[in-house]
Amino acid sequence: MEQHTNSGPEIIYDKAGNPHEVVDYNDDYTGAKLGFWFFLFTELLLFGGMFLVFSFYFYRFPENFVEASSTLNIVLGGTNTFILLVSTYFMGMSLINLKNGEISKARLKIIITILLSIAFLTVKYFEWMAEIHHGIYPDSDILNAKESGIILYFGLYFTMTGLHGVHIIIGIALMIWILILMSGKKVTPTNYVVLENVALYWDLVHLVWVFLFPLFYIIGLGK
Amino acid sequence: MEHTETLTESVFIKVFFVLLALTILTFLQPYFMSAELAGTVGIQMFIAVIKTFIIGAYYMHLKYESAVFKFVVATAVITLAIFFIILSFDAIYRNDVNDFFS
Numbered sequence: 252m253e254q255h256t257n258s259g260p261e262i263i264y265d266k267a268g269n270p271h272e273v274v275d276y277n278d279d280y281t282g283a284k285l286g287f288w289f290f291l292f293t294e295l296l297l298f299g300g301m302f303l304v305f306s307f308y309f310y311r312f313p314e315n316f317v318e319a320s321s322t323l324n325i326v327l328g329g330t331n332t333f334i335l336l337v338s339t340y341f342m343g344m345s346l347i348n349l350k351n352g353e354i355s356k357a358r359l360k361i362i363i364t365i366l367l368s369i370a371f372l373t374v375k376y377f378e379w380m381a382e383i384h385h386g387i388y389p390d391s392d393i394l395n396a397k398e399s400g401i402i403l404y405f406g407l408y409f410t411m412t413g414l415h416g417v418h419i420i421i422g423i424a425l426m427i428w429i430l431i432l433m434s435g436k437k438v439t440p441t442n443y444v445v446l447e448n449v450a451l452y453w454d455l456v457h458l459v460w461v462f463l464f465p466l467f468y469i470i471g472l473g474k
Numbered sequence: 475m476e477h478t479e480t481l482t483e484s485v486f487i488k489v490f491f492v493l494l495a496l497t498i499l500t501f502l503q504p505y506f507m508s509a510e511l512a513g514t515v516g517i518q519m520f521i522a523v524i525k526t527f528i529i530g531a532y533y534m535h536l537k538y539e540s541a542v543f544k545f546v547v548a549t550a551v552i553t554l555a556i557f558f559i560i561l562s563f564d565a566i567y568r569n570d571v572n573d574f575f576s
Contacts, residue, residue, distance in 0.1 A: 284543070291550075295550045296550065296553065296554065300557075306562075307564070336493060339533060344486065454529055455534075465521075465522060470518075472505070472514070
């Protein structure tokens with residue numbers, strides 16, 4: 252701790268243990284990741300708040316929630332579950348490839364993740380369109396004529412899967428940004444924290460779906 | 475601060491197959507274990523929590539991170555858990571939700 256005396260400069264250590272002066276030092280790997288984890292904290296509370304609302308009304312209207320859930324297309328929901336799982340695999344592998352210096356492999360895996368994300372959104376589009384075609388969307392006359400629990404279920408369904416979909420779109424934009432940074436040699440095998448943070452973001456998007464899927468789709472199969 | 479242990483490709487692939495197996499279990503559970511609704515929700519949430527731990531530990535690298543990262547995540551999860559505990563009292567002991575809206 253001798254570095255923190257008034258006479259000497261403040262020193263910070265990078266991931267390889269090399270010392271750097273804090274002044275004009277702009278490669279704080281741990282700080283960059285910790286900052287991103289704080290952002291994920293806010294994301295967790297954002298979605299957590301919605302899951303709180305879901306839990307409350309599910310407890311109050313279990314029959315309505317099961318009835319509404321049984322009308323969802325579990326094949327489409329299940330397909331998206333597998334798409335997201337595989338996409339997180341490719342996203343994580345891209346980071347491992349980049350760390351190992353395999354830049355073209357890393358780039359390819361990010362592109363595959365983008366394509367899988369687009370596939371997820373396409374499936375979600377058809378799913379939403381089918382429901383909207385049946386007159387099921389927030390504040391529709393058909394939905395408003397149903398019981399309170401069913402109205403609440405579909406309100407939450409469109410809000411939560413919609414917000415999750417927005418996160419997928421943001422994720423795609425971030426991945427395209429990463430590809431641009433890689434082309435400009437701003438993300439490299441020795442400077443990869445941006446990709447690591449985007450991979451963390453993608454894992455959180457997957458985690459949210461890990462809870463969304465059973466709560467919205469599987470409960471309809473419960474007796 | 476030097477990283478002594480990192481996630482290897484082989485571990486990453488193994489974790490993927492564990493997650494895949496748990497995802498398949500998510501699908502099969504209502505068909506093979508004809509539990510009541512409460513049972514189905516309980517088992518499904520149990521599987522989701524296990525998946526969360528695995529994703530957090532390996533895919534999000536928390537297993538390999540220093541204590542400060544684990545502290546941040548634990549704080550977020552505990553904060554959320556407190557909200558759920560408080561809300562559960564509200565949900566269980568509120569007499570009629572419709573009174574609240576009228």
